[in-house]
Amino acid sequence: MKILVGLKHVPDTETKVKVADDGVSLVEAGIKFVMSPYDEYAVEEALKLKEAAGEGEVLLVCAGPESATATLRQGLAMGADRAVLIQDPRFDRADGLVRASALASVATQESPDLVLLGKQGVGTDESQTVPMLGELLDLPHVSAVGTLEIVDGRFTAHREIEGAVEVMEGSLPAILGCEKGLNEPRYASLKGIMQAKKKTIDVRSAADAGIEDGALGEGKMVVWEKLDLPAPRSGARILEGEIDDQVVELVRCLREEEKVI
Amino acid sequence: MASPEPTDFLDVRSLFTEEERQVQDTVARFVDEKAIPVFPDAFDRHHFPKELIPEIAGMGLLGCNLSGYDCAGLNHVSYGLVCQELERADSGLRSFVSVQGSLCMFPIHTYGTEEQKQRWLPGMAAGEIIGCFGLTEPDGGSDPGAMKTRAVQDGGDWILNGAKMWITNGTIADVAVVWADTEDGVQGFLVEKGMAGYTSRDILKKYSLRASITSELFLDNVRVPDANRLPGVRGLAGPLSCLTQARYGISWGVIGAAIACFEEVREFTATRILFGRPLAATQTIQLRLADMCRRITTARLLSLQLGRLKDQGVMHHSQVSMAKWNNVRMALDVARDARDMLGAGGISIEFHSIRHMLNLESVITYEGTETVHQLVIGRELTGKAAF
Ligand SMILES: Cc1cc2nc3c(=O)[nH]c(=O)nc-3n(C[C@H](O)[C@H](O)[C@H](O)COP(=O)(O)OP(=O)(O)OC[C@H]3O[C@@H](n4cnc5c(N)ncnc54)[C@H](O)[C@@H]3O)c2cc1C
Ligand SMILES: Cc1cc2nc3c(=O)[nH]c(=O)nc-3n(C[C@H](O)[C@H](O)[C@H](O)COP(=O)(O)OP(=O)(O)OC[C@H]3O[C@@H](n4cnc5c(N)ncnc54)[C@H](O)[C@@H]3O)c2cc1C
Numbered sequence: 001m002k003i004l005v006g007l008k009h010v011p012d013t014e015t016k017v018k019v020a021d022d023g024v025s026l027v028e029a030g031i032k033f034v035m036s037p038y039d040e041y042a043v044e045e046a047l048k049l050k051e052a053a054g055e056g057e058v059l060l061v062c063a064g065p066e067s068a069t070a071t072l073r074q075g076l077a078m079g080a081d082r083a084v085l086i087q088d089p090r091f092d093r094a095d096g097l098v099r100a101s102a103l104a105s106v107a108t109q110e111s112p113d114l115v116l117l118g119k120q121g122v123g124t125d126e127s128q129t130v131p132m133l134g135e136l137l138d139l140p141h142v143s144a145v146g147t148l149e150i151v152d153g154r155f156t157a158h159r160e161i162e163g164a165v166e167v168m169e170g171s172l173p174a175i176l177g178c179e180k181g182l183n184e185p186r187y188a189s190l191k192g193i194m195q196a197k198k199k200t201i202d203v204r205s206a207a208d209a210g211i212e213d214g215a216l217g218e219g220k221m222v223v224w225e226k227l228d229l230p231a232p233r234s235g236a237r238i239l240e241g242e243i244d245d246q247v248v249e250l251v252r253c254l255r256e257e258e259k260v261i
Numbered sequence: 262m263a264s265p266e267p268t269d270f271l272d273v274r275s276l277f278t279e280e281e282r283q284v285q286d287t288v289a290r291f292v293d294e295k296a297i298p299v300f301p302d303a304f305d306r307h308h309f310p311k312e313l314i315p316e317i318a319g320m321g322l323l324g325c326n327l328s329g330y331d332c333a334g335l336n337h338v339s340y341g342l343v344c345q346e347l348e349r350a351d352s353g354l355r356s357f358v359s360v361q362g363s364l365c366m367f368p369i370h371t372y373g374t375e376e377q378k379q380r381w382l383p384g385m386a387a388g389e390i391i392g393c394f395g396l397t398e399p400d401g402g403s404d405p406g407a408m409k410t411r412a413v414q415d416g417g418d419w420i421l422n423g424a425k426m427w428i429t430n431g432t433i434a435d436v437a438v439v440w441a442d443t444e445d446g447v448q449g450f451l452v453e454k455g456m457a458g459y460t461s462r463d464i465l466k467k468y469s470l471r472a473s474i475t476s477e478l479f480l481d482n483v484r485v486p487d488a489n490r491l492p493g494v495r496g497l498a499g500p501l502s503c504l505t506q507a508r509y510g511i512s513w514g515v516i517g518a519a520i521a522c523f524e525e526v527r528e529f530t531a532t533r534i535l536f537g538r539p540l541a542a543t544q545t546i547q548l549r550l551a552d553m554c555r556r557i558t559t560a561r562l563l564s565l566q567l568g569r570l571k572d573q574g575v576m577h578h579s580q581v582s583m584a585k586w587n588n589v590r591m592a593l594d595v596a597r598d599a600r601d602m603l604g605a606g607g608i609s610i611e612f613h614s615i616r617h618m619l620n621l622e623s624v625i626t627y628e629g630t631e632t633v634h635q636l637v638i639g640r641e642l643t644g645k646a647a648f
Contacts, residue, residue, distance in 0.1 A: 027263070030263050030264070073283060074283065077283065077287070187291050187319075188320075189320050190320060190339075191321045193283050193284055193333075193335075194333055194334055197280060
């Protein structure tokens with residue numbers, strides 16, 4: 001089984017971001033970039049499927065800047081076989097359709113049996129790539145998959161929806177977006193890191209992937225106007241005194257000051 | 262220009278290769294997610310969290326700078342970074358990895374026969390076989406040449422008698438690398454758990470390295486086959502070369518302990534309001550933080566250069582002495598000062614600094630006391646041994 005896994009190189013959710021002077025990008029110095037956490041479930045699931053089958057190939061694809069090789073190397077160190085980077089620094093602020101098209105070009109060329117992605121890329125959290133890729137390739141697609149079973153060329157995917165679990169079945173090839181809880185992603189091993197050095201990362205331009213320059217530049221469908229950090233939270237107040245007095249004071253605040261009740 | 266990173270003020274990380282950074286990040290994540298949460302309690306309960314061994318081994322951390330025999334084959338700078346990350350959690354965790362890799366797997370790898378390597382190393386890399394290193398004796402660790410443990414040949418076997426003290430992992434070890442005096446000088450023997458006359462016992466009630474096992478070993482007419490003798494080395498050069506490996510790792514490791522304390526006290530002083538302003542806004546606190554930062558930074562540079570020398574194969578053991586001395590002293594001073602700046606809370610298990618501080622009291626003693634390392638450098642400078 002050949003499995004293609006799409007990865008996104010994103011700022012670590014732990015880092016404190018700063019908006020750059022241009023107002024639409026982040027100050028990159030001091031930000032740690034990592035593999036988007038949902039993509040880790042995708043890599044793990046692909047490796048598990050390959051290991052269970054005893055054969056197959058796990059191919060990683062990323063549309064991103066040159067520095068995204070670090071994320072691809074991490075996936076290779078976890079155990080993936082090879083990687084493709086469609087390199088252009090502008091992918092980060094492109095629209096979902098451009099990124100999905102880039103992945104689609106590799107999928108068309110490689111004809112995988114299964115495509116696994118994270119259900120969303122943290123940071124912009126658009127959740128668009130899975131459905132768009134499915135539609136571009138005209139293949140079944142399910143996102144937010146929490147449990148997955150693959151038998152005889154068909155998949156059964158469970159996804160949690162409000163108050164219930166949806167069970168989706170379909171044929172392969174398919175595009176599946178992985179949800180937290182699908183598995184526990186492994187740590188890369190040090191041997192894996194050593195072996196990853198010898199694995200190839202095939203670097204292509206956006207043009208190689210059939211993306212017109214305009215789609216990443218002037219003709220973008222989505223234009224980032226401005227980034228703002230959330231307003232700092234104002235200070236909390238700790239009530240003091242006897243508990244009965246505190247309750248009275250709390251109710252008074254909620255009613256008279258905050259006007260929420 | 263972006264502001265410098267407080268814990269890496271001169272951006273030493275930019276001097277690492279992509280692979281070295283990847284090793285560090287991978288281990289850092291394991292440490293944050295799996296190790297830091299368990300060590301305060303493990304220390305409190307005087308317990309080594311053995312349950313971490315499979316994952317540590319699975320990541321390839323055991324003997325990671327050795328090659329072949331299922332070892333990862335990393336360079337020495339990467340090994341240093343592994344130690345640094347592990348010791349951010351607890352010196353006991355780094356000690357476990359140091360002993361297994363540098364003190365036990367290294368001598369088998371370097372001085373053992375092919376058969377010994379095949380028999381022991383893959384299992385040790387997998388964490389299925391635990392090792393310990395028996396050099397120190399009750400009567401004075403700084404002078405190993407005066408050891409009393411003896412091995413006498415008896416036909417094809419050796420008979421070992423003596424006692425070893427302060428041995429990390431002693432009671433959980435499946436194999437002990439025991440150094441004993443013979444007619445031909447000191448030699449190393451692989452003493453196996455269950456051999457008649459070989460027993461061990463834990464040293465209880467330590468106030469330091471409580472999350473690490475420290476034991477005594479007793480050898481009472483233990484019969485060891487010659488096949489378990491390490492043939493590749495005679496004399497004190499054998500155990501001392503192992504110590505050089507482990508000390509090298511320690512010199513990196515303690516930087517991690519210092520960083521953990523520094524981070525903790527930076528956060529505390531930034532948010533603690535006294536006399537109407539954060540503690541961090543006072544001159545004395547700033548002087549103390551600046552001093553910590555300076556010392557952590559210089560230790561980083563020292564270890565990196567040491568690592569590059571080691572990777573080029575030109576590192577001298579007295580250079581390791583300088584790094585062990587400088588960096589452990591740095592870490593101990595940082596931990597003690599952090600503890601003080603945390604006020605009363607700093608004596609509680611809620612904070613990490615006191616645990617690191619107590620651990621570092623062992624680290625400054627084991628693998629050559631601070632004084633011994635100073636005297637090693639003194640001997641190098643003057644040509645005269647003054648021990
Ligand atoms: C937690 C822990 C784990 C350990 N694990 C191991 C292990 O796994 N294997 C192992 O073999 N050993 C181990 N050790 C032992 C350690 O290596 C020794 O404690 C160390 O070598 C010092 O020896 P000592 O304790 O006998 O102190 P001593 O050698 O008795 O030294 C006492 C003091 O005298 C000073 N001193 C010594 N000689 C001189 C001199 N000539 N001039 C001036 N001052 C001097 C020392 O600096 C020190 O301050 C461990 C120790 C600890 C605390
Ligand atoms: C075991 C124990 C028993 C105790 N028993 C009692 C008791 O019986 N009764 C009681 O009332 N208290 C008791 N205490 C509390 C003790 O007196 C306080 O811990 C002490 O006054 C320090 O206050 P703090 O812990 O809040 O530290 P902080 O005041 O927060 O100090 C933290 C650090 O900041 C430094 N610092 C503070 N102000 C400045 C400044 N302006 N400029 C520069 N640096 C500054 C301090 O020197 C310290 O290093 C006890 C404490 C302990 C540990």
